[in-house]
Each structure stands twice: as C-alpha cells, then as structure tokens.
Amino acid sequence: MAYFLNTLFGSITPMCITALVTMAITLIFKTSFTTNFAQGVISAFGAYVVSSAFAKLGLSLWLSLPIGMLAAMLIAVGVDVLIFRNGRYVNALGKQIITMGLISLVVGVIPLIFGLNDPAFKSFVNGNFTITLSDGSVATVTKNSLVCLALAASVIAVIFILLRFSKWGLSVRATASNEYVAGMMGINTHIVTAISWGLAGALGALAATINASSGTVISGYFMTNYQVYAFLAGILGGFSTFYGPVIAALMIPLANNLVQYIVNVAGKPELTGWSMVIVYAVALVIIFFRPQGIFGKKIARKV
Amino acid sequence: MNKFLSDKYAIPRNNPTKSDKLTNGLLALFKSPVAQILLFTVIMGVIGQLSMEKILPYSWTSAFATTFSYAIAAVGFCLLMGYSGLASLGTGGFIGIGTYSVYYIMAESGLPFLLAVLVAILVAVVIGAIVGFISLRIEGIYLVILTLGLSEILRNLYMVLEDKISFTKSPVILGITITRQLALYVVLVFLAVVMIITSNIINSPTGRAMLAMKNSTAAAQAMGISLMKYRLLAFIICTVYASISGTLLMLVVRNAMASQGTGFYALITSLNILAAVIIGGYKSIWGAVFGSFIMYGLQTVVLNNIKFLAENPVIITFVSGILVIIVVMFYPGGLAQLVLELRVKAKGLRTKMREAKYGKDLG
Numbered sequence: 001m002a003y004f005l006n007t008l009f010g011s012i013t014p015m016c017i018t019a020l021v022t023m024a025i026t027l028i029f030k031t032s033f034t035t036n037f038a039q040g041v042i043s044a045f046g047a048y049v050v051s052s053a054f055a056k057l058g059l060s061l062w063l064s065l066p067i068g069m070l071a072a073m074l075i076a077v078g079v080d081v082l083i084f085r086n087g088r089y090v091n092a093l094g095k096q097i098i099t100m101g102l103i104s105l106v107v108g109v110i111p112l113i114f115g116l117n118d119p120a121f122k123s124f125v126n127g128n129f130t131i132t133l134s135d136g137s138v139a140t141v142t143k144n145s146l147v148c149l150a151l152a153a154s155v156i157a158v159i160f161i162l163l164r165f166s167k168w169g170l171s172v173r174a175t176a177s178n179e180y181v182a183g184m185m186g187i188n189t190h191i192v193t194a195i196s197w198g199l200a201g202a203l204g205a206l207a208a209t210i211n212a213s214s215g216t217v218i219s220g221y222f223m224t225n226y227q228v229y230a231f232l233a234g235i236l237g238g239f240s241t242f243y244g245p246v247i248a249a250l251m252i253p254l255a256n257n258l259v260q261y262i263v264n265v266a267g268k269p270e271l272t273g274w275s276m277v278i279v280y281a282v283a284l285v286i287i288f289f290r291p292q293g294i295f296g297k298k299i300a301r302k303v
Numbered sequence: 304m305n306k307f308l309s310d311k312y313a314i315p316r317n318n319p320t321k322s323d324k325l326t327n328g329l330l331a332l333f334k335s336p337v338a339q340i341l342l343f344t345v346i347m348g349v350i351g352q353l354s355m356e357k358i359l360p361y362s363w364t365s366a367f368a369t370t371f372s373y374a375i376a377a378v379g380f381c382l383l384m385g386y387s388g389l390a391s392l393g394t395g396g397f398i399g400i401g402t403y404s405v406y407y408i409m410a411e412s413g414l415p416f417l418l419a420v421l422v423a424i425l426v427a428v429v430i431g432a433i434v435g436f437i438s439l440r441i442e443g444i445y446l447v448i449l450t451l452g453l454s455e456i457l458r459n460l461y462m463v464l465e466d467k468i469s470f471t472k473s474p475v476i477l478g479i480t481i482t483r484q485l486a487l488y489v490v491l492v493f494l495a496v497v498m499i500i501t502s503n504i505i506n507s508p509t510g511r512a513m514l515a516m517k518n519s520t521a522a523a524q525a526m527g528i529s530l531m532k533y534r535l536l537a538f539i540i541c542t543v544y545a546s547i548s549g550t551l552l553m554l555v556v557r558n559a560m561a562s563q564g565t566g567f568y569a570l571i572t573s574l575n576i577l578a579a580v581i582i583g584g585y586k587s588i589w590g591a592v593f594g595s596f597i598m599y600g601l602q603t604v605v606l607n608n609i610k611f612l613a614e615n616p617v618i619i620t621f622v623s624g625i626l627v628i629i630v631v632m633f634y635p636g637g638l639a640q641l642v643l644e645l646r647v648k649a650k651g652l653r654t655k656m657r658e659a660k661y662g663k664d665l666g
Binding site for chain 2: 283
C-alpha cells in the first residue's frame with residue numbers, strides 16, 4: 001500500500017509539468033494553428049534565466065521565477081510578432097518547420113548568454129512529509145512536489161476560468177474556431193495570438209522551473225520529453241477542446257508510473273523499462289480508433 | 304509542351320557534322336539523371352580518397368560519410384513529403400530499425416553484413432506498412448504527431464533492448480574489411496543506388512500517381528489511384544531508406560546511445576532531416592542531399608576552417624536555425640528553387656547576349 005502511495009506521490013511533479021506544457025501547446029495550437037516544437041527550448045531558456053537570477057543576482061527562487069517567466073514570455077511573443085505575423089501565408093507544415101528552426105536558434109543562443117556550465121538550481125522547499133500507514137509501512141511525499149502542485153493547479157485553474165468567463169477567453173475561443181471570421185467580428189486576432197504565445201512561454205518557463213526544482217539537470221533539450229508527452233496528450237485528448245489535452249496530460253505520466261507499479265507488484269521488475277512503450281502503444285491504439293481524441297468532437301464538414 | 308514539339312519536329316538548318324553529333328550525344332548523356340548521379344558519386348569518391356591520403360583535410364572523410372548516410376534518409380523523406388504530401392517525424396525511430404536489426408542479426412546468427420542489411424530492410428518494410436495503414440485514417444498535423452509518438456515508442460524499445468550498442472568488429476563486404484574510413488565508399492554506393500531508384504520512381508507512373516495524391520486525394524481517387532497502395536508504398540520506401548541510413552551510420556560512427564536526448568534516434572534527428580529536405584527544396588533529391596550537407600557536413604568541411612566559428616561552434620547551430628526560418632519564410636521551394644530561378648535568369652541573359660551579337664531571332 002505504501003508503495004502504491006509512493007507511486008502516486010512520485011507522479012505529482014511529472015503530471016504538473018506535462019499539464020502545464022500541454023496547456024501551452026494547446027493555446028498555441030488553437031490560435032496559431034501550428035504545433036510549437038520550440039516550446040521545450042523556450043521553456044528551458046526560462047529555466048536558465050531563473051537559475052542565473054538566483055545564482056548570480058542572489059534573489060530568492062520565488063522572485064526569480066517571475067523573471068524567468070517574463071523572459072520566456074518575451075521570446076515567445078517576439079517569435080509570434082517577428083516571424084509568424086510576417087509569415088501568414090506560410091502553410092501549416094512551413095509553420096511547424098519554422099518552430100523547428102527556432103529550436104536550433106534558441107539552443108545556439110543559450111551557451112552564448114549563460115555559458116557552458118551546468119546551471120545551479122534548488123528546490124522551492126526542502127524536506128518530506130511522511131505518512132505512516134496502519135501496517136507500519138511509510139509513504140513519503142516531498143514538500144517541493146506539493147508546492148509545485150499548488151502552483152501548477154492554481155495557474156491552470158485561473159487560465160480555465162479566464163477562458164470560460166473573461167472577454168479575453170471569448171476572443172481566444174472565437175479565434176480558435178475561425179480566425180478570419182473572428183477578425184471580421186472586430187476581434188484583434190494579432191493580439192489574441194500574441195497573448196497566447198506569451199502565456200505559452202510563461203507556462204513553459206514555470207514547467208521548466210518545476211522540473212528543475214525537482215532535481216533534473218537543466219540543458220537545452222531537458223524539456224523535450226515533456227513536449228513529446230504534450231503533443232501526444234494533445235491528440236489523445238483531442239485538440240478540439242481545451243480541457244481534453246490537459247486531462248490526457250495528467251493521464252500519461254500517471255499511467256506510466258502505474259504500469260511500473262503493476263509490473264513490479266506482479267513480480268517482473270525487469271519489465272519496468274517497457275512502461276513507456278506500453279503507454280505509448282495504448283495511446284496510439286486509442287488514437288487509431290478515435291482520431292478526434294477521447295474528448296474531441298468529430299467535426300463534420302459539408303461536402 | 305512547346306519545347307518538346309520543337310525538339311522533335313524542328314527541321315535542321317544544316318546537316319550536323321560528326322563532332323556535333325558527338326557533343327549532342329554527350330550532352331544528352333549528361334542530362335540523364337543516372338549519369339549525373341554516377342558522376343557525382345565518382346567525384347565524391349575521389350574527394351574522399353584525396354582526404355584519406357591527407358591531401359585534403361582528413362576530417363572530411365567521416366564528415367562526408369555521415370552526411371551521405373543521412374542524405375539517404377533525406378531522399379526517402381523527400382519522396383514522402385515532396386511527392387506524396389505526407390509528413391512524418393518518425394525518421395529518428397526508423398533510422399534505429401536498421402541499426403538494431405543489423406546489430407542483432409549479425410550478433411545472433413553471424414550472417415554477412417549485406418544479408419543482414421537485407422533482413423533489416425524486410426523489418427523496415429513491415430513497420431513502414433504499419434505507419435502507412437495509420438496514415439489512411441489520420442492526416443496532417445495529427446499524422447506528424449502520431450509518427451513522432453511511434454518514433455518515441457521505437458526509441459524506448461531500443462533503450463530497453465540495449466541502450467548503447469557499438470560495432471566493435473568491422474564487417475566484411477565481398478572479402479574487404481570495412482574500416483571506418485572505407486565506410487565512405489559503401490555509403491556512396493548505397494547513396495547512388497538509392498538516388499537512381501528514387502529518380503526512376505519519381506519519373507514513373509508511380510511518381511505521378513503520388514504527385515496526384517498529394518495535390519488532391521479526391522481527384523486522385525477519381526482517376527483510379529488507390530490511396531492505400533501509394534501511401535503504403537511511400538511510407539515503406541521512406542522507412543526502408545531510413546533504416547539503410549541507420550545501418551550505414553553505424554558503419555561510420557560505430558556506437559550510439561538511445562537514451563541520449565541528442566542521439567541518432569531522438570526527435571532532433573527527425574527534425575534535422577526535415578530541415579535538410581526543406582532547406583534543399585522538398586521536391587528535389589539533389590536538394591535533399593545538399594540540405595543534409597548543410598545540416599551535417601557544413602560544420603566540419605567549411606565552417607571549422609574559419610577560426611572564429613571553430614572556437615564558437617554554438618554559433619553554427621544558431622545560424623542554421625536562422626537559415627531554416629529564412630528559407631521557409633522567403634524561399635518555400637528551398638535552395639532548389641533558387642537554383643532553378645538562377646538558371647532561368649542565366650538563360651535569359653544568354654538569349655540577350657546572342658541577340659546583341661546576331662540580332663533578334665525572327666523564326
């Protein structure tokens with residue numbers, strides 16, 4: 001039982017990170033109609049800024065975090081304003097390739113600004129909570145993961161509330177459903193897109209900070225894994241809604257850890273490495289039979 | 304159309320002499336893709352030999368071998384994207400098919416290298432067919448993400464099977480032990496074969512069917528083109544080429560780690576191959592080869608000679624990123640389009656010069 005609880009507690013941080021990255025990717029997908037492959041490296045850039053803010057300027061991590069988010073936000077908005085706004089007639093594939101070019105660009109810029117050393121990082125809070133169960137076994141949960149959970153959950157909740165009830169949310173949803181008609185109705189789609197990119201950059205930096213605070217070593221590519229999860233979550237949940245991808249994003253790391261748990265409990269620990277293969281395979285089978293995603297609605301077109 | 308007619312029915316003004324016939328024949332030969340490809344292979348072989356004898360920089364051998372290994376995958380991707388209109392980010396995973404199949408086959412059964420490559424191709428055919436079936440149901444960006452997921456499955460599978468593999472013993476082909484230097488020639492032979500096959504496919508009814516499918520699936524089906532057949536074929540060819548490319552890469556590089564974020568099978572390889580095809584021009588196999596040179600060979604062959612860039616290699620990553628963005632924004636046809644435009648301009652210039660010399664052609 002303690003082992004099961006530990007599995008659940010261990011999933012908290014990956015779930016937060018994946019949910020945040022997925023939210024960012026969904027926002028960009030809905031307003032710019034492209035998959036942002038540079039999300040991972042822009043997030044990593046944010047984490048680098050956070051790291052140098054507290055290591056070199058001596059700020060606390062809580063103060064460094066908004067600085068990093070702001071930096072990533074500026075980059076993302078810059079990308080939208082400088083590149084995507086001017087390349088409106090670039091087709092969908094071209095947009096994707098531009099974001100791929102951004103990967104090399106940002107990965108090349110990072111060592112120029114921050115040097116080649118591994119950046120320092122620390123947790124928000126140290127220490128663990130321990131829960132002693134009735135059979136005497138002990139489950140532990142790090143305080144840091146709980147702080148991350150609170151951060152991620154509140155940010156995502158605020159975004160969903162704004163999407164549902166604010167005027168900005170309405171304009172995002174309008175742009176998502178049809179950019180041209182939204183423009184004709186008086187919505188400034190340029191600003192909507194730019195805000196989505198900025199928000200995505202900030203969310204990415206938050207996710208990268210959470211990832212780094214849980215002990216992962218920062219590098220240019222250290223968010224790529226989560227980015228891949230996020231894409232998969234996007235089509236698994238269905239890009240046609242905002243909540244679908246986020247729910248799927250929560251499911252993927254959890255499923256990964258649960259498969260490892262089941263495999264270990266069943267007495268076959270040598271299969272632990274296969275957990276991600278199994279999760280991906282199940283996800284792909286689901287997508288194969290429901291191409292619109294689990295929560296997606298099939299859009300019927302008149303022919 | 305006009306050019307075709309005029310070539311065929313033009314009345315010769317004066318009878319061609321023997322030497323004219325010879326030059327015309329040579330010109331026609333040079334225009335055939337097979338001859339161009341063979342010529343290219345021979346030139347690259349000579350350059351490789353010179354670099355092995357250290358007349359040219361020694362590092363060129365491995366740089367060209369790596370470039371052309373990746374170029375094989377890029378040519379397959381060119382057929383998939385430029386001619387069939389399907390996009391995939393599975394190249395990284397597909398490259399691993401070749402590497403791992405050949406590694407296991409040679410270790411387990413002791414088959415000779417070429418036979419092991421043949422078996423690896425069969426494995427690639429099966430996996431390509433699976434992806435092809437998926438592509439019948441899922442299209443566009445979704446297909447891209449799905450192939451990305453598939454590639455990650457393969458990469459995780461490689462990590463579980465054996466994270467780090469290395470070819471410690473040089474394989475023997477036709478009695479010759481292939482060292483890391485000699486690998487360049489093997490790569491060149493494979494590249495020539497792959498390019499000839501691909502250019503034949505492009506100019507055959509199969510290539511035209513793929514092009515029709517790319518432009519409009521509905522119209523293509525109305526013309527009696529089976530989507531299933533050609534999508535499967537496109538993915539199978541792409542996967543097979545990628546797996547050949549993976550095998551050859553192992554001949555050149557000798558060891559690879561699957562868990563590395565920047566390794567052979569990671570997302571970054573798929574992205575680089577895609578970028579190579581885009582920079583080069585997605586409808587030209589020469590563009591694909593040149594694009595892979597920019598992504599993988601330019602650094603060693605050209606840029607490292609410039610002192611500033613050799614000391615700051617990150618700038619190259621940075622510049623290649625900018626290059627990709629600029630090409631996509633302003634030259635969607637890639638460098639191949641640039642070459643084509645230059646050729647048209649050169650032709651116009653030549654006509655003008657002739658007119659200035661002899662007066663306007665009234666006929």
